[in-house]
Amino acid sequence: MAANALTSRAVYDLPSKMDQITLRNRLLLASGMWRETIGGALPRMPKGDPEDQLQQFELELVNRLWDRATPDTAREIADRTWDLVHDRPDSDPVKQRVVECHEALARMTRLGD
Numbered sequence: 001m002a003a004n005a006l007t008s009r010a011v012y013d014l015p016s017k018m019d020q021i022t023l024r025n026r027l028l029l030a031s032g033m034w035r036e037t038i039g040g041a042l043p044r045m046p047k048g049d050p051e052d053q054l055q056q057f058e059l060e061l062v063n064r065l066w067d068r069a070t071p072d073t074a075r076e077i078a079d080r081t082w083d084l085v086h087d088r089p090d091s092d093p094v095k096q097r098v099v100e101c102h103e104a105l106a107r108m109t110r111l112g113d
Helices: 002-037 050-067 074-085 093-112
Strands: none
Touching (some): 002 050, 002 074, 050 074, 050 093, 074 093
């Protein structure tokens, strides 16, 4: 009976651990991209829910990359930002912002051609 209780408990604990792993992986990807492209210190985030903090950080990263885009760098920025969100649902706010930026980057490259 004790084994069943441990097995049941482990199954219920698994989703929260997966969420933590997902959050960690997203943070590693975004912070690495920040260091490679923006440089400098990572932005300070207000106290709050870690998922909300990470989402705000990712949005800040996407916006900063978009602000720096030129016709020459648009394709690279599009590729990098897609790496952040390619596996997320379409309802994800960061993915929605990336799609908006991709449309603008596409217009920018057409004007530069």
